[in-house]
Amino acid sequence: ERDEFHYGTFPEGFKWSVSTSAYQIEGGWNVDGKGESIWDTFSHTPGKRANNETGDIACDSYHKVKEDVNLVKMLGVQQYRFSISWSRIFPDGTTSYVNQAGVDYYNSLIDSLLKIGVEPVVTLYHWDLPQALEDDSFGGWVGAEIIDLFVEYADICFKEFGPKVKRWITFNEPWVFTVLGYGNGAHSPNIKDSGRLDYQAGKNVLLAHAKAYRLYQTQYKAVQNGEVGITCNSDWSEPRNQYRQVDYDATNRVMQFFLGWFMHPIWVNGDYPDVMKVIAAQGEATSRLPELTTQEKSLIFGTSDFFGLNHYTTNLAYETFSPDRINEVSYYEDREANTEQDFTWPAAASVWLKDVPWGIRRLLSWIKKEYNDPPILITENGFSEEGNSHELNDWWRTKFFHGYINEVLKAIQLDNVNVIGYTAWSLMDNFEWAEGYSERFGLHWVDFNDPERPRIRKQSVNCFVEIMERSFPADGLQNCQVNSNIENTTPT
Numbered sequence: 001e002r003d004e005f006h007y008g009t010f011p012e013g014f015k016w017s018v019s020t021s022a023y024q025i026e027g028g029w030n031v032d033g034k035g036e037s038i039w040d041t042f043s044h045t046p047g048k049r050a051n052n053e054t055g056d057i058a059c060d061s062y063h064k065v066k067e068d069v070n071l072v073k074m075l076g077v078q079q080y081r082f083s084i085s086w087s088r089i090f091p092d093g094t095t096s097y098v099n100q101a102g103v104d105y106y107n108s109l110i111d112s113l114l115k116i117g118v119e120p121v122v123t124l125y126h127w128d129l130p131q132a133l134e135d136d137s138f139g140g141w142v143g144a145e146i147i148d149l150f151v152e153y154a155d156i157c158f159k160e161f162g163p164k165v166k167r168w169i170t171f172n173e174p175w176v177f178t179v180l181g182y183g184n185g186a187h188s189p190n191i192k193d194s195g196r197l198d199y200q201a202g203k204n205v206l207l208a209h210a211k212a213y214r215l216y217q218t219q220y221k222a223v224q225n226g227e228v229g230i231t232c233n234s235d236w237s238e239p240r241n242q243y244r245q246v247d248y249d250a251t252n253r254v255m256q257f258f259l260g261w262f263m264h265p266i267w268v269n270g271d272y273p274d275v276m277k278v279i280a281a282q283g284e285a286t287s288r289l290p291e292l293t294t295q296e297k298s299l300i301f302g303t304s305d306f307f308g309l310n311h312y313t314t315n316l317a318y319e320t321f322s323p324d325r326i327n328e329v330s331y332y333e334d335r336e337a338n339t340e341q342d343f344t345w346p347a348a349a350s351v352w353l354k355d356v357p358w359g360i361r362r363l364l365s366w367i368k369k370e371y372n373d374p375p376i377l378i379t380e381n382g383f384s385e386e387g388n389s390h391e392l393n394d395w396w397r398t399k400f401f402h403g404y405i406n407e408v409l410k411a412i413q414l415d416n417v418n419v420i421g422y423t424a425w426s427l428m429d430n431f432e433w434a435e436g437y438s439e440r441f442g443l444h445w446v447d448f449n450d451p452e453r454p455r456i457r458k459q460s461v462n463c464f465v466e467i468m469e470r471s472f473p474a475d476g477l478q479n480c481q482v483n484s485n486i487e488n489t490t491p492t
């Protein structure tokens with residue numbers, strides 16, 4: 001059934017959503033008392049990002065609540081996923097001072113969403129750590145104090161916004177901000193200690209997540225009755241050579257080091273996947289993957305009310321092993337595997353992103369088996385074109401959504417996977433981290449040269465809206481037709 005189209009209807013109560021994150025859209029980096037974050041610092045350091053671009057203004061969403069909420073309203077989604085900027089609420093990261101203007105901004109956004117009947121889905125941490133917590137004695141996510149500081153920040157958010165927010169996501173993509181932030185240094189805070197500090201940061205993230213979850217259960221759940229979860233990103237992996245057992249084993253390692261690192265402790269037994277523990281301890285007096293105590297394991301296990309998943313693409317995995325690996329410690333070497341992509345898969349502007357719709361179905365089935373059939377909330381999925389594109393007829397995104405969302409329906413109806421919602425990334429073009437504005441992921445095109453930052457609907461919106469309204473009826477969808485002659489050209 002891999003390449004067969006499936007006609008059918010999404011279950012009653014299935015949640016449709018779009019997403020953004022604070023640093024990527026808000027701008028207003030130094031206004032109304034906001035403190036600096038590690039992404040302000042990184043983007044103000046020349047040479048770190050494409051064209052030295054910054055999120056200083058981005059989509060100027062800090063000043064455009066009305067416009068953004070109107071875009072959300074026009075889509076007809078049930079949810080809007082956004083993140084809170086920690087340093088807008090606590091300028092120096094600690095409870096020593098609460099910035100009321102920041103609290104007011106998020107209250108205004110949440111109230112405007114509720115007024116149009118859209119549920120806010122709020123991420124507490126989407127990578128923009130207050131710079132003060134990365135400095136000096138704190139040490140960011142590898143420091144000892146970060147766990148309690150995060151819980152104090154979460155506490156204020158639950159208290160201030162919890163009466164109105166029923167779905168919380170503690171962390172967005174811990175894999176990215178640990179491996180890229182503290183491993184290879186491609187992201188802020190630009191620290192390079194792969195295979196050590198990324199693992200250390202990962203442990204602190206798991207503990208911070210678990211403590212925030214437990215705090216909500218004991219202090220807020222009875223009154224606010226919301227859900228708290230975590231979102232991890234994962235590509236799907238296939239063995240490159242389907243006739244080699246070693247490539248199947250490599251594929252399993254890639255998945256365990258990617259998704260298992262965080263989700264195995266939370267959903268399986270409180271601890272890391274065995275394969276990670278074994279490899280990270282080889283030849284070491286103490287494992288590079290810091291052990292979790294019995295107490296920590298029981299703190300972590302069972303701390304997510306839903307399985308938040310960001311998924312974009314698929315890779316082919318194969319075995320690698322370098323005998324001198326012990327001298328070249330890194331997260332990537334630890335996998336004893338490498339990945340590549342099939343050059344016939346349609347390419348996005350982002351080098352890592354190919355349109356492989358069947359991969360999402362296989363990933364969803366794998367999650368169902370591996371993690372005991374959790375309720376899965378897809379919290380991101382999307383496709384990019386080049387930053388200099390002015391094309392509003394984004395047929396590549398139409399094709400991507402049509403294909404991937406159909407595979408999600410196949411996972412639900414043919415494989416019995418419990419998928420409870422689907423979220424498109426992103427509401428509008430925005431600051432794509434180290435890539436600056438060179439990649440556009442939006443359903444709406446944003447003119448970054450115009451001080452007004454106008455948002456203009458791309459054509460793929462029509463397809464997305466029709467799928468949300470009609471699912472996949474047997475007579476087809478009018479707004480999702482893509483001319484097959486142009487299917488294999490690259491987005492312009």
Ligand SMILES: *[C@@H]1O[C@H](CO)[C@@H](O)[C@H](O)[C@H]1NC(C)=O
Nearest residue numbers: 045046047048049050051052
């Ligand atoms: C970015 O900044 C660095 C350092 O100042 C400079 O060498 C480089 O040319 C800049 N790049 C662009 C595209 O402006």
